[in-house]
Amino acid sequence: MTVLASGSKGNSTVISSGRTRVLVDAGLSCRELLRRMAIAGEDPAQLNAILITHEHHDHIDGLAVLARRLRIPVFFTEPTHRAWVRMLTPKTTMTYAKWLDHLQKEKAARAQATTAAIPVQELDAAATGAAQFEAIASISAEAATLDPLVNHSSADVEVEENEDVCDEEATAALPSSVKADPTYLPAVEYFRAGTPFSIGDIDISPFTTPHDAADPCGFVFESEGIRMAIATDLGYMPPNVKAALKRIDVLLLESNHDLEMLRDGPYPWSVKQRVLSRVGHLSNDATAEFLARDYDGGSAYIILGHISASNNNPALALLAAEQAIGGRMTLLGNRVLTADQAVPMEPISL
Numbered sequence: 001m002t003v004l005a006s007g008s009k010g011n012s013t014v015i016s017s018g019r020t021r022v023l024v025d026a027g028l029s030c031r032e033l034l035r036r037m038a039i040a041g042e043d044p045a046q047l048n049a050i051l052i053t054h055e056h057h058d059h060i061d062g063l064a065v066l067a068r069r070l071r072i073p074v075f076f077t078e079p080t081h082r083a084w085v086r087m088l089t090p091k092t093t094m095t096y097a098k099w100l101d102h103l104q105k106e107k108a109a110r111a112q113a114t115t116a117a118i119p120v121q122e123l124d125a126a127a128t129g130a131a132q133f134e135a136i137a138s139i140s141a142e143a144a145t146l147d148p149l150v151n152h153s154s155a156d157v158e159v160e161e162n163e164d165v166c167d168e169e170a171t172a173a174l175p176s177s178v179k180a181d182p183t184y185l186p187a188v189e190y191f192r193a194g195t196p197f198s199i200g201d202i203d204i205s206p207f208t209t210p211h212d213a214a215d216p217c218g219f220v221f222e223s224e225g226i227r228m229a230i231a232t233d234l235g236y237m238p239p240n241v242k243a244a245l246k247r248i249d250v251l252l253l254e255s256n257h258d259l260e261m262l263r264d265g266p267y268p269w270s271v272k273q274r275v276l277s278r279v280g281h282l283s284n285d286a287t288a289e290f291l292a293r294d295y296d297g298g299s300a301y302i303i304l305g306h307i308s309a310s311n312n313n314p315a316l317a318l319l320a321a322e323q324a325i326g327g328r329m330t331l332l333g334n335r336v337l338t339a340d341q342a343v344p345m346e347p348i349s350l
């Protein structure tokens, strides 16, 4: 396992066996992912596939460009793929005033066409439409505040320009109709949480995670008797996740926030509520509780990931996990590490 990045600004991890390599999530630009793979000694040309846990920006931002460039298939659940396509498909935008005006004109046209009185349900339909419009507007406003990557700064714009160069190389041989489609991928494969599948000699068991995305999941990977797992982006530890995380040799586990730092920190109240909810992220305490009560103690390495930059620090996460594991830490087992947002980790090989 090589964690290239972990945190709310981008996630990506390489899992490899003797003869198969997969990338889990592509939450940094293609260029940055390639740079980090070079630093970590991972050869992008050796990747066989990309697997996606869920469609949040910090897991998919470099996906299309990277998959096109490497010409490798992308594995999604069908709802996650659909959500991703929806995110990238340009919507026709209309201001509220324009939309009301449009509605009025339609209504006038219909009234002209018939001498009958305007039926009551038509007014209802307009009211329902307005409510829906407001709901959609508030959802997208919320999404914008939830995800720091949505609020593009000038630095992000620069990354996107670089990304275009990356994309040009990736799509040079493609017809222009395909180039214009931001959702084009060389190949898409669907899997379902709860149904194991294989890529090369890696057996993969996806499991459902409680998180506010279309169909989020984590993975257990098994090859040559070694088992590795990725369990980040989950609001709590449900029984199915506890059951999936048995006999794991290398475990990338979320330890997102310190409860006090989150409470006193800079996030707006609505975002704090979302992080704390049962479809948000695991706190240091929640992770420690899992490690103390449910974890079987059999891992060689536990990597704490998706550590919040605003509401946590690696030392706090590490302390909570180490206290929970207590006397079970040895030279060969239960070593606890933290994954970083800014730099790739040393590859962990068993």
Ligand SMILES: [Zn+2]
Residues within 6 Å of the ligand: 007, 008, 011, 056, 058, 059, 233, 306
């Ligand atoms: Zn995430």
Ligand SMILES: [Zn+2]
Residues within 6 Å of the ligand: 054, 056, 211, 213, 233
């Ligand atoms: Zn997420």
